[in-house]
Amino acid sequence: MNQEVPQVTVTIDGIRVTVPKGTLLVEASKQIEKEIPVYCYHTKLGPAGLCRICLVQIEGVPKLQIACNTPVTEGMVVHTYNEKVDDGRRAVLEFLLLNHPLDCPICDKGGECDLQDYSMAYGQGASRLADPKSSKPKAVDLGPTIVLDEERCIVCQRCVRFDDIITRERSLIVKDRGAKDIIATATDEPYRSNFSGNVTELCPVGALTSKTYRFKSRPWDLHRTKTTCTQCSVGCQLNVDQRHGNVLRTMSVPDDDAISDGWLCDRGRYNIGYLNDDRRITTPLYKQDGQWMQITWEDALELWSDAIKKAGPEETGVLGGGRLLNEEAYLLAHMFRAAGVKNLDWRAGRQRQATPGRTGGSFADLENAQVIIVAGQSPSEVAPVMDLRIRKAVYKHGAKLLTIGAYEGHSQVPATACNTIADAVKAIPAGTQRVALVWDGVDPQRGKELAAALPALDSISMFIPGEQNNSRGAEAMGMHPLFGPGFAPTAAGRDFAGMIEDARQGKMRVLSVFGANPVLHYQDGVAAREALQKTGFVVVSDLFMTQTAELATLVLPAAGGFEKSGTIMNVCGDLLPVHAAMERPNGALSDLEMIAGLAEALGVALPSAAELDDAVIKTVANANLQFSFGDDSVCGAPHVREAQKDRGRHGLHVCTHARIFSGGGTVAHDRAIDDLRPLPEAAISSSTAKHLGIETGDCVDLEGNGRTMHDLLVEVRPNLPEDVVVLIAGLADDPANTLGDDAVAFVVNVRKAGELEPAGAAR
Ligand code: SF4
Ligand code: SF4
Numbered sequence: 131m132n133q134e135v136p137q138v139t140v141t142i143d144g145i146r147v148t149v150p151k152g153t154l155l156v157e158a159s160k161q162i163e164k165e166i167p168v169y170c171y172h173t174k175l176g177p178a179g180l181c182r183i184c185l186v187q188i189e190g191v192p193k194l195q196i197a198c199n200t201p202v203t204e205g206m207v208v209h210t211y212n213e214k215v216d217d218g219r220r221a222v223l224e225f226l227l228l229n230h231p232l233d234c235p236i237c238d239k240g241g242e243c244d245l246q247d248y249s250m251a252y253g254q255g256a257s258r259l260a261d262p263k264s265s266k267p268k269a270v271d272l273g274p275t276i277v278l279d280e281e282r283c284i285v286c287q288r289c290v291r292f293d294d295i296i297t298r299e300r301s302l303i304v305k306d307r308g309a310k311d312i313i314a315t316a317t318d319e320p321y322r323s324n325f326s327g328n329v330t331e332l333c334p335v336g337a338l339t340s341k342t343y344r345f346k347s348r349p350w351d352l353h354r355t356k357t358t359c360t361q362c363s364v365g366c367q368l369n370v371d372q373r374h375g376n377v378l379r380t381m382s383v384p385d386d387d388a389i390s391d392g393w394l395c396d397r398g399r400y401n402i403g404y405l406n407d408d409r410r411i412t413t414p415l416y417k418q419d420g421q422w423m424q425i426t427w428e429d430a431l432e433l434w435s436d437a438i439k440k441a442g443p444e445e446t447g448v449l450g451g452g453r454l455l456n457e458e459a460y461l462l463a464h465m466f467r468a469a470g471v472k473n474l475d476w477r478a479g480r481q482r483q484a485t486p487g488r489t490g491g492s493f494a495d496l497e498n499a500q501v502i503i504v505a506g507q508s509p510s511e512v513a514p515v516m517d518l519r520i521r522k523a524v525y526k527h528g529a530k531l532l533t534i535g536a537y538e539g540h541s542q543v544p545a546t547a548c549n550t551i552a553d554a555v556k557a558i559p560a561g562t563q564r565v566a567l568v569w570d571g572v573d574p575q576r577g578k579e580l581a582a583a584l585p586a587l588d589s590i591s592m593f594i595p596g597e598q599n600n601s602r603g604a605e606a607m608g609m610h611p612l613f614g615p616g617f618a619p620t621a622a623g624r625d626f627a628g629m630i631e632d633a634r635q636g637k638m639r640v641l642s643v644f645g646a647n648p649v650l651h652y653q654d655g656v657a658a659r660e661a662l663q664k665t666g667f668v669v670v671s672d673l674f675m676t677q678t679a680e681l682a683t684l685v686l687p688a689a690g691g692f693e694k695s696g697t698i699m700n701v702c703g704d705l706l707p708v709h710a711a712m713e714r715p716n717g718a719l720s721d722l723e724m725i726a727g728l729a730e731a732l733g734v735a736l737p738s739a740a741e742l743d744d745a746v747i748k749t750v751a752n753a754n755l756q757f758s759f760g761d762d763s764v765c766g767a768p769h770v771r772e773a774q775k776d777r778g779r780h781g782l783h784v785c786t787h788a789r790i791f792s793g794g795g796t797v798a799h800d801r802a803i804d805d806l807r808p809l810p811e812a813a814i815s816s817s818t819a820k821h822l823g824i825e826t827g828d829c830v831d832l833e834g835n836g837r838t839m840h841d842l843l844v845e846v847r848p849n850l851p852e853d854v855v856v857l858i859a860g861l862a863d864d865p866a867n868t869l870g871d872d873a874v875a876f877v878v879n880v881r882k883a884g885e886l887e888p889a890g891a892a893r
């Protein structure tokens with residue numbers, strides 16, 4: 131299989147370089163650090179041959195050639211600069227600048243613009259054009275995230291090709307031709323994509339700019355920190371640009387081939403406004419007689435430690451969600467276990483397992499799989515850049531995608547929907563050697579069936595994209611009721627579902643919640659709310675007054691993702707560094723500092739910083755992963771809902787799926803992305819819709835679990851299973867988990883499209 135690629139040797143500007151046969155000249159020249167200017171070419175998009183700026187001279191070829199679309203051949207002699215090449219590039223630039231406005235001083239790209247840079251390097255410095263430049267619309271609203279300046283566009287088509295080749299969403303086009311050509315959407319609808327921000331980075335000029343960054347800064351005034359995105363379990367590497375303590379933008383790391391493939395999703399790119407939001411909590415808050423009081427950190431730690439001492443370990447519980455860094459999760463588990471507390475868990479949502487076991491995989495394995503099976507929610511909304519890998523595997527490498535269950539239909543990847551795991555196994559073509567399994571970690575029974583049903587291929591790779599970014603790290607670091615760090619068995623405690631039941635029965639006296647918002651995300655939001663209300667002392671560490679924090683006794687102001695350093699473990703099990711890019715607000719502490727403060731108050735000794743770093747590295751390296759999907763010892767028993775009576779009506783099984791911009795914490799507290807949050811909707815299959823007499827655009831109410839969700843926009847999706855309704859999880863204003871995930875609900879009150887405005891439709 132591993133065939134040797136023949137090598138060829140070429141001479142570029144007098145330097146010999148040997149590269150695999152077929153390498154493009156533009157890539158070969160990078161190996162000897164010779165710059166060939168490009169506009170339309172991009173390593174990930176390939177050649178287009180549109181702009182001609184990459185002209186070079188090849189000995190023996192009479193005309194200048196474009197380096198971006200010329201593969202090297204043995205013995206080729208190339209000149210990337212000489213008089214002839216310079217003349218050619220000068221002419222190309224003169225053409226590109228004919229109608230280009232001279233608005234560099236007010237252009238956001240100024241200082242990092244390829245047109246500016248190449249004009250300085252290769253241009254002639256003056257225009258010979260006597261006629262006025264043609265004018266086109268400026269500041270065109272292309273969609274909720276992007277502004278287009280049509281005059282600045284050089285029609286390199288990188289944006290269009292990204293939308294075509296990488297996302298395959300194909301909404302962007304070049305409209306009209308010649309001097310009139312402009313970038314637009316094919317349907318004239320706004321440009322919407324979970325990956326829209328990438329086009330602003332790809333655009334070599336200032337034609338496409340992000341609404342969140344326009345007119346904020348000059349690039350030379352920014353301070354850049356390379357770190358890991360902590361918004362989801364992919365762990366994309368990204369550059370954080372801040373100025374005067376404000377994060378103004380995040381940018382991709384183009385050579386991050388192993389993880390992000392050089393892309394970012396819009397959540398990782400745009401959800402940064404929360405850091406400086408005026409709703410952030412910056413002082414510990416204590417609730418007395420229903421009123422919040424600001425208190426000092428010393429008082430907060432004393433109140434907290436006193437409550438734990440009084441309650442005793444049996445009636446104390448800790449929820450340390452996957453938003454914690456590894457070091458924080460490790461220390462949290464270590465500290466509470468040392469204090470005798472056994473009730474520890476990270477599972478604040480629906481997910482029951484985060485670590486796939488001994489047969490995990492890398493993103494390269496996912497991309498190269500011949501068959502990809504996605505069971506449960508697709509990663510398209512919870513781990514978006516992972517979905518780009520799946521698209522690449524399907525479209526570029528011809529992988530077959532099989533889906534089981536209520537697959538989120540927003541990713542347009544052609545898939546074969548299978549009703550059962552047995553159907554999926556049958557659909558695997560004979561001779562398939564490389565299979566990738568992606569499971570949402572929610573239903574242990576489904577996980578178990580998947581693990582048992584699939585052929586025991588060595589090259590099978592398994593992934594569980596977490597509901598939170600560091601779910602896998604929190605699980606491995608010992609925030610689990612049955613395991614210590616590295617899955618070492620430990621004295622068993624209650625999992626979070628058990629803690630909720632204990633609390634509802636009045637048997638939980640202190641609950642400490644870190645990096646989690648169970649009232650919004652737990653499978654049964656009503657049960658979570660009741661549990662917190664019945665717990666004597668609830669401590670919540672968070673950036674904002676979330677739905678869970680509102681029910682707390684003590685709220686501790688926490689540092690955000692770009693304000694602390696440590697590591698996370700992504701969906702592939704990679705240990706990734708997180709570097710602080712800015713100071714945290716005065717008054718906030720990192721979770722690690724809070725835990726250290728509590729340990730001191732409780733008289734628990736903690737490892738030193740160096741010992742902690744070492745422990746995390748060893749934990750990752752030595753984790754004993756002898757389990758697989760759905761393993762009972764990892765998943766435990768899921769929360770069981772009380773059965774509802776259907777009263778003779780047509781019941782729908784409720785599935786709640788997160789969206790890229792749903793969530794009650796950083797997303798709900800970022801005003802710059804208000805327009806990106808989805809409206810509540812109810813997605814159902816075509817046959818269910820037909821049976822109920824409703825169609826896309828209608829508005830319904832859903833009743834279940836003793837409450838009614840109002841004004842849900844119906845969306846009919848052909849690939850959903852029958853009698854399932856998929857609701858958007860984590861919408862702060864109308865949480866679907868109060869209706870209940872895995873519950874039965876009934877459509878009441880149907881309003882046909884156009885009859886009644888759904889709530890919020892005006893937004
Ligand atoms: S908008 Fe930018 S990326 Fe798109 S074609 Fe124009 S110059 Fe190229
Ligand atoms: S896919 Fe995840 S890690 Fe990557 S940019 Fe988006 S939110 Fe961040």
Ligand code: FES
Nearest residue numbers: 170181182184198
């Ligand atoms: S970069 Fe070669 S033609 Fe555009």
